[in-house]
Amino acid sequence: MEAFTTEGIVLKQFDLGEADKIITFFTRDQGKLRAVARGVRKCKSPISGLVLPFSYNHLTIYRGRSLDRINQIKNIYPFSPLREDLLKMAYASFMAELVERVGMENDPNQPLFSLLLSSFHQLLKLEQGIKFIDLIFKIKVLNIIGFKPQLAQCVLCAEPVTTNYQNYFNIKQGGILCANCLSSKSDCMQITGEATQILKRLFNSGLDSFKNLRISAAGENQLNHLIDNFILYHLDLKLKSLEFLNMIKKMG
Numbered sequence: 001m002e003a004f005t006t007e008g009i010v011l012k013q014f015d016l017g018e019a020d021k022i023i024t025f026f027t028r029d030q031g032k033l034r035a036v037a038r039g040v041r042k043c044k045s046p047i048s049g050l051v052l053p054f055s056y057n058h059l060t061i062y063r064g065r066s067l068d069r070i071n072q073i074k075n076i077y078p079f080s081p082l083r084e085d086l087l088k089m090a091y092a093s094f095m096a097e098l099v100e101r102v103g104m105e106n107d108p109n110q111p112l113f114s115l116l117l118s119s120f121h122q123l124l125k126l127e128q129g130i131k132f133i134d135l136i137f138k139i140k141v142l143n144i145i146g147f148k149p150q151l152a153q154c155v156l157c158a159e160p161v162t163t164n165y166q167n168y169f170n171i172k173q174g175g176i177l178c179a180n181c182l183s184s185k186s187d188c189m190q191i192t193g194e195a196t197q198i199l200k201r202l203f204n205s206g207l208d209s210f211k212n213l214r215i216s217a218a219g220e221n222q223l224n225h226l227i228d229n230f231i232l233y234h235l236d237l238k239l240k241s242l243e244f245l246n247m248i249k250k251m252g
Contacts, residue, residue, distance in 0.1 A: 003071060004030075007076065009096075009116055010056075010096075011097075011100040012053065012097075019038070019039045020036055020037060022037075023051045031107040032100065032104060032107070034068065036068070047070070052078075054082045054083060054096065058074045058076055079120055081124055090245040092120060093244065094134060094245045095137055097239050101237050102235065102237075112145070135220065135223055135227065142230075149176075150175030151175060159178050159180070163197055166191075166192060167191050170188050171233050189225070189226055199223060
C-alpha cells in the first residue's frame with residue numbers, strides 16, 4: 001500500500017460506520033484530499049482532537065483502492081479559537097466551504113492553500129473589525145482560480161471604461177459595460193464609483209494584504225452582493241456557510 005506525507009487543513013468531516021469518520025483536507029501538495037480516520041469516534045481515540053474543523057496537521061496517508069486512510073497525524077496548529085468564538089467560527093466555516101467547493105482532488109494549488117492558512121491566522125489576530133475579510137477572501141479565491149471580471153474595458157466592445165459616479169456591471173457577461181453598450185439595465189447591477197474603484201484595486205492587487213482598506217457600508221454591501229452573484233452564476237455555488245455568516249454579522 002503506497003504511503004505519502006503532506007500537510008493539510010481540515011475542511012469538513014462526516015461519520016462513516018459506527019466508529020470512523022471521513023475527513024476532507026486541503027493539502028499543501030495534493031490539493032483536496034479525503035481520508036478515513038479509523039476509530040476516531042471512540043472515546044479513547046488519540047486523534048479525535050486532531051481532525052476537528054480548521055485544524056492544521058502533518059499527515060501520513062495510505063492510498064487505498066476506494067478510500068485513502070490516515071496512518072499518522074500530528075498537529076501543527078490547532079486553530080481552536082476559531083471553533084470557540086461564534087463569529088470567527090462563522091468566518092472560518094465560510095472560508096473552508098469555499099475552498100472545499102473550488103478545490104480539486106489530487107490537484108495541488110499552493111496559492112489557495114496559503115490563502116486559507118494565512119486567512120485563518122488573520123482571524124486569530126482580529127479581535128474587532130473583522131469586516132471586509134470575507135469580501136477580500138472571495139475576491140482572492142476568484143483571482144487564484146482564474147475567474148477575474150473585466151473591469152478596465154467594456155465586456156462587450158472592449159472599449160476603455162472610465163469610472164463614473166454610477167457604473168453598470170453585467171453578471172452574465174462578467175464585467176463592466178460602457179454607455180454605448182448599456183442597451184438594457186435589466187441585466188445589470190448598478191455600483192457606485194467608490195465600489196468600482198475598490199473592486200479594481202482588490203482584483204488587480206493579487207494576494208496583497210489590505211489592512212488599511214476603507215469602504216462605506218453601502219459600498220461593502222454592493223460589492224458583497226455583486227461578488228456573491230458572480231460566484232453563483234459563474235461557479236454555480238451557493239454556500240450555506242455564507243448565509244450563516246451573514247446572519248451572525250447582522251446579529252453583531
